[in-house]
Amino acid sequence: MAEIKIRMPPAAGPLSAEDILTTEAGTKGSQDLKQTGQLPVVITQEVERGRYSTFVTSLRPRTSLIQKLVAEIISTFILVFTGCGAVMVNEISNGKVTSVGVSLAFGLVVTIMIYAVGHISGAHMNPAVTLAFAVARHFPWTQVPLYAAAQCIGSITASFMLRWILHPAAYEGATLPTGSDVQSFLLEIVITFILMFVIAAVSTDTRACGELAGIAVGSAVALNALMAGSISGASMNPARSLGPATASGNYHSLWVYMAGPTIGALMGMLTYNCIRLPNQAMQCACNKPAKSFRR
Template identity: 55%
Template sequence: MSKAHSSGGTDELSITMEASENQQLKVSSMFHAYYPPGFIRKVVAEVVATFLLVFVTCGAAALSGTHEHKVSHLGASLAGGLIVTVMIYAVGHISGAHMNPAVTIAFATVRQFPWNQVPFYAGAQLIGSISASFSLKVIFQPIKYLGTTTPSGTDLQALIMEIIVTFTMMFVTSAVATDSKAVGELAGIAVGSSVCITSILAGPVSGGSMNPVRTIGPAIASNVYKSIWVYIVGPITGTLSAVMCYSFIRETNEPVQAISSFKFLRMRSHMHDEHVDVKDPIGYLK
């Protein structure tokens, strides 16, 4: 009798374990259906890239705001543009080097990026920004304002400036990141230069954020939340306007193809090796 009971218990345990394994397989299959195997690497790349972006831009801005002016306004703008360029070449082929939730949302809006991955990218960018901001707080004590962005005039002036400069940056990004006719080896330099130029102009008015997490991270670390809505609404409005504008004027009737300069460079190398027609690079990617 005890043997029969023991056998029955073993069978029930085996069935339970099998059901649990099947459930885990289903969950895993569902996850991989929406998130490719390399998705975690992309998220980590966004954390690292955004950390370095905020660390450099806000660090330079913090030093620029000291009485000694250890870094000039021009130097801070150059640092911001250069770190964007470097990060695009470093992780652009891995995650796309968004480093900006406004950019991620804009790409998703024109179907160049999956909506279900947007929260993960935005979360990664926010983590990178907050981590960099608190790192600066430890390093730069007793500096109080760690590259925080606040309007020098009215909120409306800062909002309009943020919309325009973010539009400029995103318009250039849309050209070099989505249009095969505009893709080239200097894509990263083009985007970084646009950030540098617009930062020089916007710095004295709004701080030239162009990126919600670039403002949110330092705001949390410095406990300064004045007019923070400007730096959320402005960049998102600017990026959405830019991608829609470029999608309208680009020279093609085909849907926008998501292609980065880094993929293009690798593709061109393969085409030379395999004697693929270079007149149809998009067809090669399909």
């Protein structure tokens, strides 16, 4: 019985010239042994990484916490600036954007930001979403306050910029209930539940189509805004409501948009975890770093 030694590096990386020659020799030896009818004995042997492999590994990007927080500030800024800006422009232009256009603006910006910074920070843009990820052990608790602060900073900055640019309609960006506070509170819980249920499915379950996560989440935002926008404002996001409220100085019914989305997000995440199909790989999910939209 013949013996073949195959030299294998301890981790994935570019093969050196020595490794390539060794692999080719092993392949040739296997072909020769097939003709003689003998079965080879394969012995794996670890070798030290070459200088080139070590150099390439050192160049691999590693996302720091500062980069994640900056990504959350920028993405939340763009979300509030374009979404709430669409509401203000609709008021200034006497309804030319329309409520459908406002809903699509929010859905499109969420989709774009997920694809733009999802691989950096997870593109939460929402303190309620960050909290729900942490409760489900998909995000470290130590980073929750930092993420929430970054999201609020991005929202408040965008709101004050909109106030400076579109001052006559600055108050229009705030989310205010048209009916009773209880009605809007219940609506915010339900629509945020729907949103978080979709987020949990496409971002935490590896069997879902992760490449379409941005489209799915953005569509859920647009759908909820179409349904509930004219009644509660369809915030689904405490940071999105806090920024315009701070810039306009109108804190009326702000508790609705702080508590409602938070409760709905927690319910959506926990509900999906209850119906998730069993998967052995998920048993050690609590020991893995948080990824959310990052695959």
